[in-house]
Amino acid sequence: MRMVDLIHKKRSGEALNEQEIQFIVGGYTRGDIPDYQMSALLMAIYFNGMTGEEISSLTLAMAGSGEMIDLSAISGVKVDKHSTGGVGDKISLIVGPIVASLGIPVAKMSGRGLGHTGGTVDKLESIPGFQIELTKEAFFEAVNANKIAIVGQSGNLAPADKKMYALRDVTATVDSIPLIASSIMSKKIASGADAIVLDVKIGSGAFMKTVDDARVLARTMVNIGQSLNRNTIAMITDMEQPLGREIGNANEIRESIEVLRGTGDKELTEVAVSVASYMSILGKVFETFEEAQAAIRDIVANGKALETFKRFVASQGGDPNVVDHPELLPTAQYHFDVIAAKDGFVNQIDAEQIGIAAMLLGAGRAKKEDQIDYAVGLTLNKKIGDIVKAGESICTMHANRQDVAEVEAMIHEAYRIESTKPADVQLIYDVIV
Numbered sequence: 001m002r003m004v005d006l007i008h009k010k011r012s013g014e015a016l017n018e019q020e021i022q023f024i025v026g027g028y029t030r031g032d033i034p035d036y037q038m039s040a041l042l043m044a045i046y047f048n049g050m051t052g053e054e055i056s057s058l059t060l061a062m063a064g065s066g067e068m069i070d071l072s073a074i075s076g077v078k079v080d081k082h083s084t085g086g087v088g089d090k091i092s093l094i095v096g097p098i099v100a101s102l103g104i105p106v107a108k109m110s111g112r113g114l115g116h117t118g119g120t121v122d123k124l125e126s127i128p129g130f131q132i133e134l135t136k137e138a139f140f141e142a143v144n145a146n147k148i149a150i151v152g153q154s155g156n157l158a159p160a161d162k163k164m165y166a167l168r169d170v171t172a173t174v175d176s177i178p179l180i181a182s183s184i185m186s187k188k189i190a191s192g193a194d195a196i197v198l199d200v201k202i203g204s205g206a207f208m209k210t211v212d213d214a215r216v217l218a219r220t221m222v223n224i225g226q227s228l229n230r231n232t233i234a235m236i237t238d239m240e241q242p243l244g245r246e247i248g249n250a251n252e253i254r255e256s257i258e259v260l261r262g263t264g265d266k267e268l269t270e271v272a273v274s275v276a277s278y279m280s281i282l283g284k285v286f287e288t289f290e291e292a293q294a295a296i297r298d299i300v301a302n303g304k305a306l307e308t309f310k311r312f313v314a315s316q317g318g319d320p321n322v323v324d325h326p327e328l329l330p331t332a333q334y335h336f337d338v339i340a341a342k343d344g345f346v347n348q349i350d351a352e353q354i355g356i357a358a359m360l361l362g363a364g365r366a367k368k369e370d371q372i373d374y375a376v377g378l379t380l381n382k383k384i385g386d387i388v389k390a391g392e393s394i395c396t397m398h399a400n401r402q403d404v405a406e407v408e409a410m411i412h413e414a415y416r417i418e419s420t421k422p423a424d425v426q427l428i429y430d431v432i433v
Helices: 003-011 018-030 035-048 052-063 091-101 120-125 136-146 159-170 177-190 211-227 249-261 266-282 289-301 304-315 351-363 405-414
Strands: 079-083 106-110 148-152 195-202 231-238 334-339 344-349 377-380 393-399 415-418 428-432
Touching (some): 003 035, 018 035, 035 177, 052 177, 079 106, 091 148, 091 249, 091 289, 120 148, 120 249, 136 148, 136 304, 159 177, 211 231, 231 266, 249 304, 266 289, 351 405
Parallel strands (some): 079 195
Antiparallel strands (some): 231 428
16 A cells, blocks of 8 residues: 555545555554645645545544554443633633532543643643543542543553644645544543533634534534434534633633533523533433523532532642632632723624633643743623724723733723624524434
8 A cells, every 4th residue: 555546535535544544553552654734635635625424533533543442440430521612711621520419430631732722631730639640440430430630631642633634734735624523522532521512612712703604514423423423413503702701720720610500691591501411411311401490500500510610629739728718729810901992892802812811811831831821811801792982991901011912902802892782792503412
């Protein structure tokens, strides 16, 4: 079997079979296939697409290129959740304890943030003492004891995907749905969950910009999951503006605690409850969305979810007192208000711009090796549809430096204030099963 023949085959619009895809992924991971040949194949895939069978084979080959986590030591149906990324997306921090409170094991491996999107692992590390690295035995023990543990992704999880993504990034082949779908699902398959809820974001702060594109990606990933015997549901949710009102690591922990306490942002709460409801259906606790939703609201109201969050934090070395005393979390030295210049309604908030503004304060990384400041971030005092008066604060910057003029200008640019009230924000566009 020769790589040049397989490039020619794909360039001609033919489908690659499972053995050919295994040959390509294995050879590239080992270094037997050079970047220039893999680049040619990626471009052929970009232009000609892949069949469902090809995408499933590619996903399985990438998943099998490294460690395949065996979660059989954990009792119950293991349900994972994945978001395609966004600004202020702290859903995992909220739904994990909720679902665990229902007795469903959440054995989650999460990544760090890069660019304008935040990472769950970074947010958790803002809790004093929290350990995101556990031995496999300690990980299993924590999930069996508390029904939840969240750790950093293994360095050997789907190494083929890591290598291929780096190449896609420099060959203009990132925005290919077969390649996006197989990249995401390879890590989920390798992580060992029995069932997966996918949160596909659309809007200015997301990779997918239209509902139609998001539906295609969601359907592709659901098909991959089902073909590989993983019950999979995809939700398409809004990222035209940041999710919730807090951006930044410790800030988002505070806001997650508020939601678990039942006093959090309504829109953030609605999305979290919906994601948790579908996770509980896949976990075979409930049969209908309405039944799951009602039970989850009860779990939040009676404090059970918050107690689970406390136990989860303590089990991984974190200080559980932050739940009752959020002031123990890192706090920025300076707080600056961004002031509205005119009256009106907030018609638009460019989520990507807001994410970049938070990154410039130090809440995120421009490069993987950058250090982040857990204390800094933004609070959105006004969101889409809110009334604004000239002189009011639309956003508060939390910083550990005083030179924030560039960030302030970026926030002003992200907000669009008009005289007319916009239509209500649609939080959930579709559910793909």
